[in-house]
Every structure is written in structure tokens, then in C-alpha cells.
Amino acid sequence: MKRLPFQGRSMAFAAVLVALVALFAYVALRSGPLAPIAVTVATVQSRSVTPGVFGIGTVESRHRYRVGPTVAGRVKRLMVDVGDQVVAGQLMGEMDPVDLDERVRALDAAYRRSEATVREAELRREFAQTQAERYEQLLAVRSTSQEIVASKQQERQVADAALVATHAELARAGDDRAALVAQRKNIRLVAPADGLVIARDVDPGTTVVAGQSVVEIVDPSSLWVSVRFDQSSTLGLESGLPTQILLRSRRGEPLPGRVTRVEPRADAVTEETIAKVVFNSILDPLPPIGELAEVTVSLLATAPAPVIPNAAVQRVDGQSGVWMLVRGDLQFTPVTLGASDLDGNVQVRRGLSVGDRVVVYSAKALRARSRITVVDRIPGAAP
Amino acid sequence: MISLAGRDIQHDWGKYVFTGIGLGLLIGVTLTMAGVYRGMVDDGKALLDNSGAELWVVQKETLGPYAEPSSLNDDAYRSILAVQGVSQAANVTYLTMQVRSAERDVRAMVVGIASGEAGTPGWPSYLVAGRQITRSHYEAVADVAAGFALGDRVRIRRHHYTVVGLTRRMVSSGGDPMVFIPLKDAQEAQFLKDNDAVLQSRRRTSENPAFNRASVPGLLDAVITSQSRNPYVNAVLVRLQPGYASDDVAGSIERWQRLTVYTRPEMEGILIGKLIATSAKQIGMFLVILAVVSAAIVAFIIYTMTLGKIREIAVLKLIGTRNRTIASMIMQQALGLGLIGFAVGKIAASFWAPFFPKYVLLVPSDTIAGFFAVVVICMLASLIAIRAALRVDPADAIGG
Numbered sequence: 030m031k032r033l034p035f036q037g038r039s040m041a042f043a044a045v046l047v048a049l050v051a052l053f054a055y056v057a058l059r060s061g062p063l064a065p066i067a068v069t070v071a072t073v074q075s076r077s078v079t080p081g082v083f084g085i086g087t088v089e090s091r092h093r094y095r096v097g098p099t100v101a102g103r104v105k106r107l108m109v110d111v112g113d114q115v116v117a118g119q120l121m122g123e124m125d126p127v128d129l130d131e132r133v134r135a136l137d138a139a140y141r142r143s144e145a146t147v148r149e150a151e152l153r154r155e156f157a158q159t160q161a162e163r164y165e166q167l168l169a170v171r172s173t174s175q176e177i178v179a180s181k182q183q184e185r186q187v188a189d190a191a192l193v194a195t196h197a198e199l200a201r202a203g204d205d206r207a208a209l210v211a212q213r214k215n216i217r218l219v220a221p222a223d224g225l226v227i228a229r230d231v232d233p234g235t236t237v238v239a240g241q242s243v244v245e246i247v248d249p250s251s252l253w254v255s256v257r258f259d260q261s262s263t264l265g266l267e268s269g270l271p272t273q274i275l276l277r278s279r280r281g282e283p284l285p286g287r288v289t290r291v292e293p294r295a296d297a298v299t300e301e302t303i304a305k306v307v308f309n310s311i312l313d314p315l316p317p318i319g320e321l322a323e324v325t326v327s328l329l330a331t332a333p334a335p336v337i338p339n340a341a342v343q344r345v346d347g348q349s350g351v352w353m354l355v356r357g358d359l360q361f362t363p364v365t366l367g368a369s370d371l372d373g374n375v376q377v378r379r380g381l382s383v384g385d386r387v388v389v390y391s392a393k394a395l396r397a398r399s400r401i402t403v404v405d406r407i408p409g410a411a412p
Numbered sequence: 413m414i415s416l417a418g419r420d421i422q423h424d425w426g427k428y429v430f431t432g433i434g435l436g437l438l439i440g441v442t443l444t445m446a447g448v449y450r451g452m453v454d455d456g457k458a459l460l461d462n463s464g465a466e467l468w469v470v471q472k473e474t475l476g477p478y479a480e481p482s483s484l485n486d487d488a489y490r491s492i493l494a495v496q497g498v499s500q501a502a503n504v505t506y507l508t509m510q511v512r513s514a515e516r517d518v519r520a521m522v523v524g525i526a527s528g529e530a531g532t533p534g535w536p537s538y539l540v541a542g543r544q545i546t547r548s549h550y551e552a553v554a555d556v557a558a559g560f561a562l563g564d565r566v567r568i569r570r571h572h573y574t575v576v577g578l579t580r581r582m583v584s585s586g587g588d589p590m591v592f593i594p595l596k597d598a599q600e601a602q603f604l605k606d607n608d609a610v611l612q613s614r615r616r617t618s619e620n621p622a623f624n625r626a627s628v629p630g631l632l633d634a635v636i637t638s639q640s641r642n643p644y645v646n647a648v649l650v651r652l653q654p655g656y657a658s659d660d661v662a663g664s665i666e667r668w669q670r671l672t673v674y675t676r677p678e679m680e681g682i683l684i685g686k687l688i689a690t691s692a693k694q695i696g697m698f699l700v701i702l703a704v705v706s707a708a709i710v711a712f713i714i715y716t717m718t719l720g721k722i723r724e725i726a727v728l729k730l731i732g733t734r735n736r737t738i739a740s741m742i743m744q745q746a747l748g749l750g751l752i753g754f755a756v757g758k759i760a761a762s763f764w765a766p767f768f769p770k771y772v773l774l775v776p777s778d779t780i781a782g783f784f785a786v787v788v789i790c791m792l793a794s795l796i797a798i799r800a801a802l803r804v805d806p807a808d809a810i811g812g
Contacts, residue, residue, distance in 0.1 A: 042425040046752075053755040056762040060774070083547035241629045259527045259548040259596075298487070298643070299596075323550070339546070340539040340577065344464065344531035347499065347654060366529060373543025373576070375529075390540045392580060394461075410540040410556055410578050 065400040067392040067407050070354055073335045073377070073385045081371040082266055082326040086256030086306070088276070088316050090249070094221050095242035098124045102216065103236045104243060111229050115220040121244055122233075124216035133213060136206040143199040150195040154188035161185040224248045227318060249315050252308065253289065256324045257301040265328040266291055272306050275323040276316050285309045288326060331368045334376040339369060341389045350380065352388040352395050359388070359397055417744035420721070431713060432749050436756020438709060439786060442702050443761040444768075446778045449695045451771040456585045456683040460676065463504070464533045465649035466658050468674045469665060476672075477506050477646035478585055478679075479687045484671060486599070489526075489648045495665050497656030502526040503645040504534040505598045508584060511558070511591055512567040518558045520591045521584035522568060524598020524645070533649035536592055542577030548594050553577035555589035568593065569601045585687050587770040595645070603642030613639065703785070710753070710786070711793035714746045718797035725801045726809035739798045746794035750786045757782075 057063060107122035109115060161181040167173040228245035231237055254274055258266065268290055273283040285308075292303040306324055316322075341351045342364070350363035364380030381387065388395065390407050421428050459478065468477065469484070469492055476482020489501045505524035510517045525534040530544045536553050542562045545551045552573040554560045557580075564575045573593055582590040593601070604610065614636055618624050623635045650673075652661055662673040674682065684692070718725075725738055758779060765772040 038425055039422050042422060042429070045425075045429055049752065049755050049759075052759050056759050060762045060765075063776075081546075083549065085549050236626075238627055238629070241626070261527050262548065339530050339544045340542065342530035342544075343538060347651065349529070349531045369529070369546065371546045373546055391538050392540060394538055407540040407580075410580070 063400075065402040066395065067404045068352075068388045068395070068401045069390045069405065069407060070386050070403050071338060071341065071389045073337055073381050073383055073387060075333045075383045076336050077330045077333045078336060078368055078370040078374050078376055079330045080265065080328045080368045082258050082262050082328065083371060084256040084258035084301075084304075084324050084326075086254045086322055086324055088252060088318055088320045088322060089255045090247035090318055091251035091253055091305075092222065092224070092248040094224065094246040095244075096121065096218050096221065096246065097241050097243045098216060098218070098237060099239055100216075101236070101238050102127070104231055104233050106233050107218075107229065107244070109226050109229070109244060111226050113226045115224060115226060115246060117220055117222050119220040120217055121220055121226075122218040124218070126213060126216055129209065129213045129216070133206065133209050136202065136209055140199070140202040140206055143195065143202040147192070147195040147199050150188070150192040154185070154192050157181070157185040157188040218243060220246060222246070222248060247318065250311060252312070252315065252318070254286070254306045254308075254322045254324060256304050256306050256322070257296070257299070258304060258326075260295060260300050260302050263291075263302045266302065266304060266326060270326050270328065272324050272326045274306060274308065275325075277321040277323075278316065283325075284312070286324075325371065331376060334367060334378070335381050335383050335385075336374050336376050337381065337387055338389050339373045339375045341387045342366065342375065343395075352391075353381070354386040354388065354403075359395060359399060359401060361397060417741045417748070420724075420741065421745065421748065428745075428749070429752065431717070432752030433756050435710060435713060435749060435753035437760055438706050439753050439757030439782070440760035440764075441757075442699070442706050443757055443774065443779065443782055444765060444772060445695065445699045445702050446782070447761065447765055447772040447774045448768070448770070449692060449699055450773040450775050450778065451768075452587075452688055452692050452695065453684055454773045455583050455587050455771055456688055457680065458581050458583055459585050460679055460683065462537060462582050462590070463649055464531075464535070464537060464651070466652050466676060467650035467662050467665070468679055469501075469648040469650060469669070469671050470646070470674065472670060472672050474672060475682050475686065477504070479682050482646050483644040484646075484648070486595075486643050486645045488645075488669070488671065491669055492648055492650060492665060495661065495668070497653055497661040497664070498650055499653040500533055500651040502528065502533040502649050503595055503647075504649050505595065505602055505646045506584075507598065507602045508586070508588060509568070509601075513560060513564050516559075518560075519588050520554070520558050521586075521588045522598060522601060523590050523592045524595040524602075525592050526595050533651055536577070536579040536582055536590075538579065539577050540580050542575070544577055545592065545594060546576075549597055550574065551576045551594065553579055553592040555582045555591070556580050557583065558589035558591060566591070568597075569604060570607065571597060571601070573597070581771070583771065585683050599642045599645065603644075604640070610640065707785075707789045707793075710750070710789050711796065714742075714749065714790065714793040715797045715800070717745070717749075718742055718794075718801055722801065722804055723809060726804050726806050729804065729806040730809045735802055738801055742798050742801055743791065743794045746790040746797070747787065750790035754783055754786045 103125040105123045105125040109121045115121060161184070164173055164178045164181045168175065168178045224246035226244055227247050228242070230242055230245070237243060266288065268288050270288045272286045272288060274286045275283050286306050287309065288304055289307045290305045292305070295302045337351060342349055343351065345361050348363040349366065350361050353360045353362045362380050365378040367376035367378040369375035388401075390410070391401075392407050395401070469488070470476035471482040471484050474480045474482040486503050489503050492498060492501045503524075503526045507522045508519070509522055511520045511522065523534065525545070526532055527548050528535075535544065539553070540556060542553070545553055550571060550573050552566060552575050554566070554575050556578050560566060560575045560578070562575055562578065565572045566575060567573075568591070584590060617636055617639060618632055624632045650661070650665075652658060658675040662675055665671060665673045728738060761774060765774060
């Protein structure tokens with residue numbers, strides 16, 4: 030009776046101690062540096078990838094007309110407003126002619142005066158002609174002197190010359206007037222093409238300088254997206270490639286399009302290549318010009334090659350490579366990467382072959398001597 | 413030979429074990445506090461490790477990019493690449509801000525990483541789920557501590573980003589989770605304010621007669637465009653070619669590019685010596701007090717435990733037990749208590765450490781040092797108790 034409870038006590042104490050030791054061993058091996066690192070593993074497969082290029086751009090119009098006067102002046106009237114459709118040749122507004130009309134009238138009067146002068150010169154010449162002829166006949170019957178006939182002939186020549194001068198004067202007056210009328214026409218603001226008014230920069234009464242835009246017109250059928258692509262990813266970008274355009278206002282509704290031009294000149298400051306992407310069909314309603322768009326260009330699919338997820342690529346001692354699983358041990362293998370797609374798959378040019386097993390995710394940074402345990406998913410990482 | 417200590421413990425093992433567990437929890441707190449301190453330092457080092465850089469090129473005469481604001485032109489990296497010994501140079505921006513997802517916001521350090529492939533300086537060095545960023549805009553890789561899941565859409569300033577990858581232990585020196593986004597977006601996020609502010613700034617510019625001149629059409633547009641660009645980054649991260657000493661390359665960049673360059677030891681000095689110095693000292697001070705208090709409590713427990721048995725010890729002495737036997741009994745009990753306490757403390761600390769909001773790093777060397785400290789403290793405490801026990805008069809066994 031006396032021994033049993035004593036033994037029971039020591040058993041209980043021993044049990045507590047054993048539990049404690051076991052827990053301690055578990056903690057020491059499962060946490061801290063001795064704990065194995067959870068990793069996930071993927072098998073290298075051979076397949077082709079479809080590289081993509083992603084960029085953002087703004088909706089722009091290919092044809093954009095800024096209409097304004099060619100000389101400084103004041104805007105007299107404007108008949109169109111933003112949103113109006115105009116046709117080529119339509120009068121949209123007019124600059125204040127100031128004294129142009131009066132000057133045209135003055136030139137009209139000057140022209141008529143020149144006409145009168147011509148008439149006068151003609152009359153003078155006719156009279157000089159008649160006089161010269163008459164004295165020539167008198168000279169033939171010897172009833173006048175040689176000298177007088179010579180003087181009459183000279184008068185006729187002078188009248189001839191005067192007539193030529195007045196004709197020239199008349200032509201000058203006419204041209205002057207025509208020039209002024211052309212100037213008068215020039216201050217009319219006429220639509221150069223069919224389009225949509227997108228800006229009316231000033232209102233009637235405002236003084237504008239030569240070349241300043243008064244009304245801006247775009248051609249709605251020529252909308253395109255001017256996209257900026259990061260230069261490091263533009264290998265293979267060329268005109269004609271299909272694209273997906275995601276307008277900021279139509280999220281979840283990608284629109285088909287295609288690259289129409291890759292600009293020969295890139296932006297050296299922002300390190301971007303610029304391309305123009307057109308919509309496959311005209312949009313209705315039109316997206317506002319300047320709206321932001323995300324553009325994804327699908328490049329041509331590459332030939333099959335070993336493919337790994339880009340999460341597997343790590344950098345150790347200055348070399349890009351992957352942690353390969355060789356008979357349960359980690360081994361760092363430097364690789365040369367090739368084409369990659371936007372879903373994170375990257376082809377390996379050198380360093381891996383199909384069937385190799387590589388570490389994709391790890392719970393900690395790996396070293397060659399790390400203890401690992403292969404799991405399906407890293408614990409704690411939400412899927 | 414019978415173990416007096418064992419017999420005594422078995423006599424009242426429940427009390428003994430519970431004393432040990434109580435002591436253990438106290439030791440656990442001390443170990444955790446050491447872990448908190450180590451975690452702080454490790455957060456700082458993790459920040460440096462994660463950047464993957466060997467040199468940090470920052471604005472001249474600043475302690476940037478972590479300890480002070482620093483900004484340099486985003487094309488500075490091109491001339492740095494030309495310096496002999498540099499193998500990779502990449503722009504990077506850091507901005508600590510609130511990142512919003514659908515229903516909550518998280519304080520995070522937004523890191524703008526240069527385009528390129530995995531392994532570019534500044535990129536997250538490993539992932540736990542998802543993939544690295546492949547698009548040059550509007551994708552993000554977040555630290556798991558931020559609590560985002562793959563596919564979540566988070567808002568940084570005015571743009572939405574899709575979380576495509578998750579990483580772990582990518583934190584700022586303050587322990588905030590990092591969110592990696594493409595550099596161009598980060599530059600914009602750092603500089604561009606909300607739409608109202610943009611509008612206000614445009615209005616202000618257009619009201620300035622120097623910029624809004626009718627005689628120079630297009631000037632206002634040009635000025636506004638130049639105002640809403642941000643050609644700056646916070647630092648350039650540099651990796652060296654093999655065989656070049658970081659001090660040499662740093663010296664040559666400092667001399668010819670007129671910028672300030674930090675090497676890894678210098679950066680550690682800045683982070684640990686300046687950025688987290690006060691809070692680390694605070695924790696360190698607390699740790700010292702906690703250790704002293706724990707030692708005192710261990711000593712008191714063992715002392716009172718011995719005094720509680722003083723009558724039994726007197727009896728032992730009366731029946732002629734040798735002093736050595738009594739002393740070793742007390743010493744064994746004290747050590748046993750210390751071992752139980754250490755084990756419980758280590759277990760407790762390991763179990764509750766992951767639940768701390770900031771990183772708690774339990775370093776094995778700390779644990780080993782803690783073990784020896786516990787043993788030494790127990791031995792010292794038992795010496796006092798032994799002294800008290802040996803001085804007891806055997807007559808007390810009958811007298812008291």
C-alpha cells in the first residue's frame with residue numbers, strides 16, 4: 030500500500046519530465062536554424078511561351094488640326110463650340126477685319142480712277158495720232174514745215190508711252206485690291222477637314238497672336254493609342270501584332286486592336302519605346318481623348334524549351350540560377366534565361382534540362398547546406 | 413546510494429513542477445525579450461539583405477535612403493554602370509505609406525524596383541507564393557505580413573495594383589512589410605499627390621503671369637508637364653564584379669560622380685547605430701532589468717524552498733547526515749528547477765514568438781547563453797541556501 034502511491038508519484042513525475050524533454054526537442058528541431066525549410070518544387074517542362082509586352086498609353090487622334098489666324102488680331106465671332114461636328118470648308122469663325130473693308134473700298138476707288146486715267150490716255154493718244162497724220166498730209170503738199178511734223182510725231186509717241194503706263198497702273202490697282210481681298214478671306218477660320226471640335230481656346234473679343242490656336246479639331250475616325258513600353262521588354266515588338274486594349278473607363282472589357290507603328294524614335298529620358306496601337310473597330314461612344322489605356326501586345330510564340338516559373342530564379346554569389354533538387358540535396362545551378370511571358374513563365378536557354386526538379390518557393394532564403402522539407406504550399410502563405 | 417534530492421522531489425513533485433513552470437514562464441519572457449531585440453536588429457539587416465546590393469549610392473552628404481531622405485536623378489545609374497568594377501546598378505525608391513485594399517489599410521514600405529529579370533538589385537530575393545512582377549505597371553509583390561492574398565487589388569495613391577506574388581521577411585527597418593511595385597509607378601506614387609492637389613498646382617501655375625503668356629503659345633503646357641514629372645529616385649543599388657573591393661569602387665563613384673556611397677558595413681552602422689539605436693537600447697535596458705529580476709526571483713524561490721525544509725534538514729543533521737550530502741541535495745534540486753524552468757521557458761518562447769506583431773528572432777546563441785546563465789544563477793542561489801541550511805542547529809529538529 031505504501032509503495033504503490035510512491036511509485037505512482039515517481040511515474041507521474043517521470044511522465045512530466047519526458048513530456049517536457051520531448052516538447053523541448055520538438056521545439057529545438059522545428060524552430061530556429063535547425064528547423065528544415067519548407068520548399069515547393071516544380072519539374073522543368075518543355076513548352077513554348079507566348080511573350081507579351083505590357084505598356085500604358087493615352088488615347089490620341091492621329092489627325093489633329095489647330096485652327097488660328099496667321100496674323101495677330103482680335104477674334105470677332107466663333108460659330109462652333111466644343112463637341113460640334115464640322116465639315117471641310119465650313120466657316121467656323123472670323124477674325125475682326127478692323128479697317129480691311131474700308132481699305133478694299135479705297136482700292137476699288139483707286140482702280141476706277143486708274144480706269145479713268147487709261148481712258149484719258151487713250152483719248153490723248155487718238156488726238157495725237159490724228160494730229161500727226163494731218164500734218165504729214167500737209168507736209169506732202171508742202172504747206173507746213175518739216176519741224177512741225179516731227180514735233181507732232183513725237184507727241185504721238187509720248188501719248189503711246191503714257192497709255193502703256195496707265196494700263197500698268199490699272200493692273201497694279203487691280204492686283205492690290207485682289208491681294209487685300211485675299212487677306213480679308215484669310216481672317217475667316219475655316220475647317221480644314223471633317224472632324225470634331227475638341228477645344229475652343231478663346232472667346233470672341235480676345236486678341237490672339239499669329240499662330241495661336243483658336244479652335245482645335247480632331248478626326249474621330251483616326252483615334253489610336255500612343256503606348257509607352259519599357260525598352261527592356263520590347264524585343265520582337267513590331268507593327269501588325271495583335272493587342273488587347275483596356276481602357277480605364279471600361280475595365281474588364283478588353284478591346285481588340287493591333288500595333289500600327291513602332292516609333293523609330295524612342296524616349297531616351299524615360300527609357301521607353303513608343304508605339305501606336307489602333308482599335309480594330311471604331312468605338313461608339315468615342316473614348317475621351319487623353320484617356321489612359323493599358324495595352325498588352327502578344328508576341329509570337331517561341332519554340333519549345335525548358336520552362337520554369339520566374340519565382341524560382343534567384344541570385345547567389347553574383348549569378349542568376351535556380352536551386353535544383355538532386356537526390357534530396359540542394360544544388361545551385363546557374364542558368365541563362367530566355368523568353369518569358371507575362372504569367373511568370375520563363376524559358377531556360379542553358380543550365381537545366383527537362384525533368385529536373387527545381388525549388389520554386391521557400392519559406393526562407395536557401396543555402397546549399399539548408400535542410401529542407403518539400404511541401405505543396407508554404408505554410409502561412411495565402412493561396 | 414539513494415538520491416535525497418530525488419526522494420524529496422517525489423515527496424511533493426506537483427509543487428516542484430509548478431514552481432519550475434512558473435520560473436520557466438519568467439525565463440520565457442526574458443528569452444522573448446532577447447528575441448525582440450534580435451528581431452529589431454534582424455529587421456534592419458533583412459532590409460539590407462533584401463536589397464541585394466553591395467553598395468548604396470545616395471544623394472550627396474545624406475544618410476539615405478533608409479535613415480534620411482535622399483533623391484538623385486533617375487539617369488544617374490547609367491554613369492554609375494560605367495564605373496570600373498560595377499556589374500549591376502539599379503534605381504530604387506522607398507516610401508513608407510498606407511496601402512489600401514478593399515476593406516482595410518496596412519502600413520507598408522512601398523519599394524519601386526527597376527525593370528529587369530529576377531535577381532536585379534532591389535527585387536524580392538525569394539517568394540513564398542505567386543510570381544515575380546512581369547508587367548511594367550500596376551503589379552505588386554507583397555510581404556505576407558501585410559496580409560494580402562494573391563489576386564487582391566490594392567490601392568497606392570490613385571492607381572490599383574494586383575498582388576501577383578507573396579514574399580516573406582521583406583520588411584523595413586521598422587518592421588513594416590514591403591510592397592514591391594514597378595519603379596515608374598513608384599516614382600509617380602512618391603511625387604504625384606491626389607487629383608485635387610494636381611489641379612490646384614495647375615491653377616497656381618496658370619495664374620502666374622510668367623508662365624501663362626499669351627505671346628508664347630504652349631508655354632503653360634510645357635511648364636505644367638515639366639512640373640508633373642518626377643525624374644528622381646532614392647538610391648541606386650550597385651552590385652560589384654567579382655574581384656573588386658567595395659571600398660575602392662565606392663571611392664571611385666564618390667570621387668567622379670559627386671555622390672555619397674555606402675558599403676554594407678557602413679549601411680549596417682547607419683541602420684543599427686543610428687536608425688534603431690534608441691529603440692534597441694530601450695529594449696536592451698528592459699532586457700537587462702528583466703534578467704536581473706529573473707535571477708533574483710530564481711534565487712528567492714530556491715532560498716525559500718530550502719528554508720521551508722529547514723526542519724527536515726535539521727533532522728537529517730541530527731541523524732548524522734554529512735554536510736556534503738545535504739549541500740548536494742539542495743544544489744541538485746536548484747539545478748533541476750533551473751533545467752525545468754529553462755525547458756519550459758524555451759518551449760513557451762518558441763510557441764508564442766510567432767504571434768508577435770513584429771519579428772521575434774530566437775537566436776540559438778542567446779538560448780545557449782540563457783541556459784548557462786540559468787545554471788550559474790541556480791548554483792549561486794543554491795550556495796546561499798546551502799549556507800543557511802548548513803548553519804542550522806540540529807537541535808532545532810527537536811526544539812522548534
